[in-house]
Amino acid sequence: ILCWIKHVDEQGRPYYYSADGSRSEWELPKYNVSPPQPGDPPKSHSLERKQSDPIVLTKWRHSTYVLDLNDKVLSDCLSPVYLPPQPSEKCGVLNVTKVTVNGKKVRKNWTSSWTVLQGSSLLFAKGQGSGTSWFGGNQSKPEFTVDLRGGSVDWASKDKSSKKHVIELKTRQGTELLIQSEIDSVINDWYRVLTDTISTHAWESDEALEEDMPESPGAEKQDKEKDHRDSKKNRAMKTSVSMDSSDQKKTRVKLKKFLTRRPTYQAVRDKGYIKDQVFGCSLSSLCQRENTSVPSFVTMCIDHVENTGLSIDGIYRVSGNLAVIQKLRFAVNHDEKVELDDSKWEDIHVTTGALKMLFRELPEPLFPYNSFNDFINAIKCSDYKQRVNFIKDLIKHLPKPNHDTMQCLFKHLRRVIDHGEANRMTTQSVAIVFGPTLLRPETETGNIAVHMVYQNQIVELILLEYENIFGR
Known part of the structure; x- marks a missing residue:
């Protein structure tokens, strides 16, 4: 879905840019929702509104997500509360083994696990619970949980495992799992659900938007924006926001200097602050x-x-x-x-x-x-x-x-x-x-x-x- 994100520049002026970084505007584009044509399928009640402004979905850090009403698939994706659709919970018995944990390789150990998908989390337990949730009742306590946000899923290659129907799941924390089922339809269904879940929660990733954020529009549009800021009240509000933005910029600069001046691991080890271990070393x-x-x-x-x-x-x-x-x-x-x-x-x-x-x-x-x-x-x-x-x-x-x-x-x-x-x-x-x-x-x-x-x-x-x- 095409999204517009609201942000404030260093002078406190709000502007909008598309999520793919291709456009930036001082004013949020207006869209007219075309009336339904004969033969069109019925649309979601959430779109039966007269206003032409894009719908605000949710706030994310200092930005606001809004949807482009011109998107054709909008009526199929919006829920009545205007939030991204959550995938249905899924559960079942799968064969699971860890390959790496936090980037460190571990020995494979295939085990049969009761697996539950809850929101953006995948939970594994030895025993089967009484439902798809571990909240309440006498359900099994999960052995470990995997955060799917920012992760990736793919079919495992032969060099990863000789088993059939194996899914390779990687998380942003450096954990890698192999998930397998002997039943073709079951593993295909899990692959589809995991792919949809990772895609749905991609916007929740902790990667900072500021690193790749498009700059504010050009100088010509800045002049137009100045004409709209003529009241003292507005100028006072903009000044306050500008000060907050300036403080954030100073913090980022200090943090960057600290990170660039941070000594390397080798330098710290050479000075004796870090001792290399004997057990577990190659x-x-x-x-x-x-x-x-x-x-x-x-x-x-x-x-x-x-x-x-x-x-x-x-x-x-x-x-x-x-x-x-x-x-x-x-x-x-x-x-x-x-x-x-x-x-x-x-x-x-x-x-x-x-x-x-x-x-x-x-x-x-x-x-x-x-x-x-x-x-x-x-x-x-x-x-x-x-x-x-x-x-x-x-x-x-x-x-x-x-x-x-x-x-x-x-x-x-x-x-x-x-x-x-x-x-x-x-x-x-x-x-x-x-x-x-x-x-x-x-x-x-x-x-x-x-x-x-x-x-x-x-x-x-x-x-x-x-x-x-x-x-x-």
Whole structure:
């Protein structure tokens, strides 16, 4: 719908510009509503008025939205209260997974969710509510909510998901969802409703109109406007509005100066105000920051275990106290001086738990995503020698941080196995513990159990053929 927006310039004078930015006028254009012609369908009662002024829809910040009465589809879109039409609430069971949250990539986890569309919000819950709303009654509490304003919806490509009938929903906050249903008609209906909802609420987006706002009309029209401002009362009102507008402009200028002078993230980090974390950091970034090919926390944990824990029963298999592990994680992330000999970390299983957590929280595992299928295909090879050579060649071509960290870790695990009579850890049991932690696919599929078997076999083979693969 073509809209005219009312605004006030820096001198306090009102003017109007079209929503698409193509026109600006000092006076709101007048339109004559043509009388109905024989054979025309009946029009909405909201248009049965004699006045020719455009209808005011709603206020938005400092502007006022008005509709162009000349628009042919106006009678189909206006409601009796002259507000944009709200889409009907919709609900149903859909398969949903998050891809990114606030711009950060997360692991896919398809779940069946009771999904409700309410205004510009999409709500998801595990259990089905008694209606399309969560207000009142004993309805399920939504697990999470998505704001559709300013978002986008499209059909997902094959590289996003191998499933059929998948919708890709992106929000302006950086969250990306995949929504799917096995029923073609159901997902098509949701796609249509979500598209209509995003389109309907596009005008509510938080993007500031001032950034792309057309300037006021030319000098000739300014002279005409001055002729209309001849009363003292009008001049006093315009002066007041002008002062408000001037204050707003000063605020914008100060804010702009502050933002342009704001130090960069790198500069703040270099000065030590922001500490880079260890857990959750990519292996390459962590090694580059520490100027080493093996993270210092990895070597610290390995040295501590080899000095004090090789003979401990169930080393790496037994879980440590999670609360204490989290305290150790916090201390390492906040650059606190950590001594694993300290009584706070006296339980060796806390150290081994923290080391496993470090590898588990890597954004990309020690065996990179792009080589996952190559390692799986290599372990499937029927000839043992050829299988070992394939694995050896793949490891040889890994990035240096991955290769060196892998060599350091597997050398340590071999020492753990050598003390198997005391700690009761065999090659197979170590492989079961570390397989899923070091090697996993980028997106989970239906072959989780099959992959887990291969993951364990790959780790076990590397442990058995350590000298052949890495050398002594």
